[in-house]
Amino acid sequence: MKKFYIAKSRRLRGTPFSSRIERQGLTAYTTYNHMLLPASFEGTEKEYFHLKEHVQVWDVAAERQVQIIGKDSEKLVQLMTCRNLSKSKVGRCYYAPIIDEQGKMINDPIILKLDEEKWWISLADSDVGLFAKGLASGQGLKVKVSEPDVNILAVQGPKSFKLMEKVFEKKITELKFFGFDYFNFKGNKFFIARSGWSKQGGYEIYIENREAGLNLYDELFLAGKEFNVKPGCPNLIERIENGLLSCGNDFDNGDNPYECGFDKYIDIKSDINYLGKNALIQISKEEIKRKLMGVKIDLDKVEMMEEIPLQNSKNLVGYLRSAVYSPHSRKVVGIAMIEKEYWDKKTPFDLEINGKKSKGTICNLPIV
C-alpha cells in the first residue's frame, strides 16, 4: 500500500510530548480532535505483542477535555447523554454515549465528575464542545464551556501497575477501575484515573502543568527501564480484538447507541431529561435492524478508508468499518454493522477490499 506523509501545521496541533515521541522513533501520526495522535513506532504488530506483555507510555493528549463548570453543569452534561448520571459520584469516570435529538451518536467519551459543578468530558474525535456551547446558549444555561490545557499520558500494559507504583505512591495500586484521584510526584499533584483505551490494564494521567508533565514523562521512561517500557499508542489490533469501539470508525452520526451495543448505558425508563430520549424510546419500540459485531476475514493484510459492503450473493450482510490483521487469529479481524438477518453468525459473506475478493464470517464482540 502506498504511503503518504502528513503535512504539519498549527491547525493539527502538536502536543507537549510531540518532540519527545518524534525522537523516540515515531513513524506515523493520525489526527484526533484537531491534534496529532501517534499511530506507529515499530509497527502495529510489534507494538501489539509488547503492549500485551510489558508497559507503554502513550501520548494521547488528543483526547481533549470539554470542561463544563457552573450551576447548570450537571443539567447540561445529562442533556447530552442517554446514560443516567443522577447518581454519579465525584471521583468517578463514566463511559457515556453522547447523542443528538434524533438519538444518533455524536461521541462516546469518558465523563469525569470532578466536583458537583465541575465536569470533564474526555473526548473521542468530534467537537462536543461546540455541541455543548450551542445547547447552553440555546437553553440559556448557567455554565462555562471550555477546552482546558489538559494533556493525557496513558500508561498501559500489564506492567503499568508496577511502574506507576514505583513513580507514585503505593496507594495508586488501590485505585479502582474508573476511579480517579490526585497523586504526587516531585511536589506536583497529578490527576490520575485508572482507565485507558486498551484491555491490558493501566492509567491515564491528566496533565495540567506542562513542565511538570514533561518531567514526569522522562521519569516514566527512566523508572520504566526495568519493565521494558516503550513509547506506544492506541493499538489497532488490540482494540479490535477486544471490541473497543472507535467513534468515526465503527460508528458515526448515522448510527444509534442500540446499534452500537451501548444498551447498558441507555436509560429510557427513569425521569432524567436528555435530548434524544423520545427518539430512543421510539427506536427501542421498533427494535433495531442492524448492530455492530465482529468479523473474521480470510486475508493477511488490509487498509481501510471507507466502509466496505459485505454481501451474500446479492444480499447485503452489512458494512465493514474497521479491520486489521490479527496475529492471534491469523486472519483479518474487524468490526462491522451487520443486518439482523445475519446475527445468528451462520452465513459467510463475500467482500472486495483493496481490489481483492475474499470471504469472511461473523462473530461476537470481543473477538478473542
Add this chain to the structure above:
Amino acid sequence: MKKFYIAKSRRLRGTPFSSRIERQGLTAYTTYNHMLLPASFEGTEKEYFHLKEHVQVWDVAAERQVQIIGKDSEKLVQLMTCRNLSKSKVGRCYYAPIIDEQGKMINDPIILKLDEEKWWISLADSDVGLFAKGLASGQGLKVKVSEPDVNILAVQGPKSFKLMEKVFEKKITELKFFGFDYFNFKGNKFFIARSGWSKQGGYEIYIENREAGLNLYDELFLAGKEFNVKPGCPNLIERIENGLLSCGNDFDNGDNPYECGFDKYIDIKSDINYLGKNALIQISKEEIKRKLMGVKIDLDKVEMMEEIPLQNSKNLVGYLRSAVYSPHSRKVVGIAMIEKEYWDKKTPFDLEINGKKSKGTICNLPIV
C-alpha cells in the same frame, strides 16, 4: 525536517477522488473536517508557480457542508454569524464569521443561500454542524441539520475560466464572483460557484452525484491538457502571501472577529439577532489590543506545529501562527497576532523557530 506518515482509517474519511489523486502523484495529506485533504504533489513551491500561471483541479471534498433546511433555517443561520444576512439573496455566497456567545471565532465558512429555507454552510475545519444542532435543540427551532454527501472540486488558476468554458457552457464565464448556479455536463446538472481558496480566480463545483463527479473529474484533466492542467491543493505560499486566513492556523476559539480583521462582516448596529452580539458590542467599545498582520522573517525554511512568540528584547510583540518560505519575497512570510503597540510596523522582532534564532518585521495583509 523529519517526515511522518499518515495512518489511514475510516475516521479520516477518503473522498470520491482519493484514489485518483493518489495515482496522480500525491505525496502528503492533511486532515480537515474528519476527512483527507491533499497537501502536496510536486512540492508547495512548484505548485505555487504552476497555480499562478495555469490551472489546477483540487480535491477539496473536506470542505464539508452543513445543510440547514426548514422554517427556522434563516433564523438559525443568522444566530450563528455576526454578518447581517437579512438582505441575503438566493444564488449568492457569503463569507461569514461563525462566533460563539463570547464573540469568539468558531469557523469562517462560505454561507450559501440555496432557497429561502435551504442553506449550506461550506466549512473550514470545525464541527459547526454540532453547534447548529445544539442551538436548534436548545431553542426548539424547526430545522433539519445534516451533512449531505456533497464533495467539492475546486478549479483554480488564471486558465480556469477557459477550461470551465470548454467543459461547461459559455454562460459559466458570466457567473459573478461569489455567485452560483447550475450548469450541465453530459446530462448531469452541477452546482457551481465562482469562488475558491486562492486569489488566482476560479470555481468550486459542489458535486452531489459521485459517479457524475468522477466523470467530470476525468474530463477536466482530458479537456485541460491544452491549458497545462495539474492536480493541486490549497497552496500555503499563495494563501499566506494573499492574506487568506486559515481557521485553526491563524485564529482559533480564543480570538474574536475584530482581531481577525473581519470588521466588514460584523453588524452590531442593526436589529438582527445573533449569539455573540452583546460580546461584540462590548469588544468594540473597549477596542482590540491585538490583530492579525503579516510578517517577514529572515529564514529560508520553516515548519510550524504551534504558535511561536515574537519578541522585542523581553517584550511580547505577538505570536506567529502560519509561515512558509515565499520565493517572491525571498524570505519566510507569515501571519501573526500582533500586539497593538507594534501595529505601526516600525519595530523588528526576534524569534526562535525550529531551534534557530532569527529576525523579522511586521507588514500589512495581504503581504504581496
